Amino acid sequence: MHTEMARTAPVSPARDQGPDLEMQTVRSAHLDNDVVSSFSWANLNVVVTDRTTKTPLSILSEASGFVRAGEMLAIMGPSGSGKTTLLNALAHRVAAAGATTTGDILINGQKTSLQTLRDLSSYVEQEDALIGSLTVKETMMFGARLSLPSNISKKEALERVDNLIASFGLQSQAQTIVGTPIKKGLSGGQKKRLGIASRLVTNPRILFLDEPTSGLDSALSLEVCSYIKDIGRRHKLVIVASIHQPSSATFQQFDHLCLMSGGRTCYFGTVAEATGYFGRIGYPIPPETNSAEFFLDLINTDLDKNGEVVLRTDDICNSWNTSEERTRLTQVIQKTQESSASSLSHYKVARPSGWKVPLVLLHRSWIKSYRDIMAYGIRIAMYLGLAILMGTVFLRFETEQRYVQPYINAIFFGGAFMSFMAVAYVPAFLEDLSTFKQERANGLVGPLAFMVSNFIIGLPFLFGIVILFSVVAYWLTGFRADASAFFMWVLWLFLDLSGRFCFVHLRRLRVALAITAFANGLWMCVDGFLVPMNILNVFWKYVFHYIDYQAYVFQGMMVNQFQHGEYSCEQVAGGQYQCAYPSDLNSAGKFRGTDVLRQFSISTGLEGTWVGITIGIIVGYRILAYLALVLRK
Template sequence: MSSNSNSTMQANDNAYHRDLELNRIETSHLINDVVHHFSWKNLTVTVKDRKTKKPIRILDDAHGIVHAGEMLAIMGPSGSGKTTMLNAIAHRKAAAGATTTGDIMANGQKMDLKTIRHLSSYVEQEDALIGSLTVRETMKFAAGLALSSHVSHAERTQRTDDLIASFGLQEQAHTIVGTPIKKGLSGGQKKRLGVASRLVTDPKIVFLDEPTSGLDSTLSYEVINFIRAIAKKNKLIVIASIHQPSTATFKLFDKLALMSKGKMCYFGPLQDASHHFSSIDLPMPSEINPAEFYLDLINTDLAKEGDMVFQRTQRIIDEWRGSRLALQLVNEVEDNIFSPKDAGHVPDLSKMKVQKPSQWAIPSVLLQRSWIKAYRDIVAYEIRIIMYLGLAILMGTVFLRLKTSQEYIQPFINAIFFGSAFMSFMAVAYVPAFLEDQSTFVKERANGLVGPSAFLISNFIIGLPFLFFIAILFSVVEYYLSNFRHDAQAFFRFTMWLFLDLLAAESLVVLVSVIFPIFVVALAIAAFANGLWMCVGGFLVPMNILNPFWKYVFHYIDYQAYVFQGMMVNEFKERTYTCARMDEGYQCSYPSALNSEGKIEGTAVLKAFNISLNQEGEWVGILIAIIIVYRLLSYLVLRLRNE
């Protein structure tokens, strides 16, 4: 081993002894000693082969047990099934279209999804942190989503402060996590915060999916060591999938689950692994990283069926199945299955009372969090405000100070249509911000913290003031520049139509993003939908000649159509325009009762577009109904989707 490697290991060892001082931090109130052990038996995950349609086992008859205070590392080469097993034992969807069988138990009692969610937290490989929040705010809101009202404010504060200190984040307490525009925490600090924000929810079991991904060996050691200190102090069960850890990081774990091709190659104490492999004539050389040695033995990524590596891996799997350690593992799992005689000294989890936040607490927490994100994250609304202001200036200066003579009638109509249509179209800029919020929701929902209704209600409410501000801002600029009707009521009605337009457009973006949670796809579909509404709204093709298919299938559910009609009535209902004066009289472009006087009634313009009068209240009701339908459909999609 090189001198650099030796110095790195020495530095890590020194850091380990130094960081164990974390144990002196008093955090014993965080976790109640409820789960003595967590186990699984005969765990099998099956999927259908895409070509043959026959079932394939991607996890085959796995057994395991982890006791309170222990850390288990699930290791294996790519495609070995480690993430599949982690998801399966966490009662999550193991893989697309997968069927999971077997028993998952805590204290020897079978666990369903609801109970597992109450007992555990799952930390994703890609964290669910919101970049515009500070460390303290992240912890505060995590506590608010999980802790019941019975936990006092002082206790919540103490709990978050203890965890911030335990993970070495005191100096970064008021630092934001970090956004693409503003730098915040380092990679290692983000990983630590991600775990800390899950521990504040008071779990007994913590599942970690690749907690060291993207980190160098020093930062990986740092993150796992902080987790180890907390786990030992509070008797946590920690189960982590991990890929190629350094020697120092690897030795922080108590147990190892080694997998290849969905089958177990070893499960047991870390220190016993080398003895097991020596017993099957695969001794581990000195001066080598044990994790790399084990992975190299079973890595079949480049192997072909029948070659030496493939045969060796199959032999390791077969040897493990017939080994004494494997038999002891099965017996240990069986011996720890809960029975009535255990009721005296092992908590009966079926009788566990779970205190959750009140019905209104979660939407309130989400609203507070969304408000901070909205005014700090310029991607969410600030850039959009600048965009809409730019559009207002563009529209106002293109359609500048229009007059009340007949040649300006069409420009007035164009200004109304393109102003409202472009406002609606530009709502697609909300796609990335919503997808980020939805990604956070998916992870929090998987941990049983947030439901679809709370998420969508808070998302809707928090957008109202921003959208209203945008509508006011646009109206103030364009209404004056374009010289729309000089009347206060007309101005506020113009603003109202724009506000409803934006609200409907954003609701459509939410629905599309919920159905297609992929940025490019959601952006394309939302843009296409807005283009469709522009085509069938009644401006580009008047209603009296619009193709019946587009008219009856799409026009009447087109929110832009009602906005256009409302704005047209607002501008033309009580306005007159002068005709062109000719030698023999007047030439008027719209037939009107006032043509003989050289004038055109605005109602004549509305008649030409087949727009009725005195139906504004009905149109407002239809717009509100469309907004509600979009939001309800979004809720149903989230409700039915099994993340």
């Protein structure tokens, strides 16, 4: 019979709060904490192509290991030793760009698939991916809601979250926000604990940690590791962590050590036996020496000046390959494979309903949007300032020839710079994107749910920003005083801002400013204002103008202002008129707004088509952003 298990939080009270709460499966049975009794790997190799010679280059060689449930393994080595490569390979992640991974990854002695390992494990990245404007409890609750099936009640989820918060010593900070650049929140150690706790709420049986103590001092590192060890032992978790230069006390928290250099294994065994092993192969540890630092110094080829460390490392690796410890490790892995009886494919993790995930993300984004001033508060202030600037510079224009060009300039300025200032949204979006990447890697959120929720939550705020801007700038400038004209202006600006809002999704922080400047300059050059369509170079016209959403916005706003208006020409000496725009009304000292449009090769009656094209471009940007997320593994 197949047994289905639901991901539920590995709830446990603080150290003195009584027995653990019961776990529930899809069938309301107990979740067996011994689902994963061991995790092992054999002859794991990772090969990439050397960029210079184009030949295969091994970055992980013949790695093997074995960890029992309730134990904690430290993967340790100097920089570039292959720690993260091994950790990623074990978690069935991309070990390195263009890498080929071979070998066996085993749970309870059975080869495991990507989906099975994803269902049974969680991966905590080195960099925190927490949303700064959420509280500790909200962070945990959203993690639970993204992972727990629908048959788990809200009360049960809340109890599990509370107990997990207590287990990590965060009770006093439950209502404290994580922290933003403007408002201080948790300390570094508390953030690390919260990041791990938010992954444990999904009830993994295997936990991968990429340098969980990075950026912490020795006291905080010990604190974090002691909490992890306590949780792991009480809930029989397999914990595999890469770690760099731990203090002696932190190092002793681990049960097993995998020491690596240059992608090769130097030692795999218990922490307690490591000192004796190195003494037997000719590298005794001096008295009162931090054993972790001693091991790293032995194999740190970065400090090698005369080739001595390379030779020593080769000797250590060769000694390990021929050691009794390596032979026993191989025998343990083989024995586990031979004695394996049940198939893990019988276990299936129950997940939330497909419609539930976007709603949870939408709720989370809503809280962030009104609480995080970086997301919308600063943008609202910027756009209000821009509206006041525009309205007071382009102040009270009239229907005279001398105001026509300033009107056109105001239309161009309003659209182009409203769009350009959407760059203020980049930091807030990148925080969301970082969180999404980790949740996606742990199988909680997909690209479609992320894109849908992010799009929906932005619309009301964008519309509010446009209304705020327009109420100030439109009437101060003196655009056509008509309700329908005003709301058409609002529509065009909303589409304009939505277009740039979509484009933000295609950026990364390192190139955000460069891409923003280039793209905005490109769209302004080809939108038909700086160079009218009748003289625009054919390359720019046919390659970029017709996919430039700002071009249709500019044309629509021009028609909105000039289609029904008449303007008086400039009167010169002798009562004559000097008209800048040819018209059949020039003899009367006037010209029509359509005569202005003709100078820019803008036709009337196509507004509906332009709206449709602009929406199509926005949808196209969304699809491109979605595909970028799908293809970015």
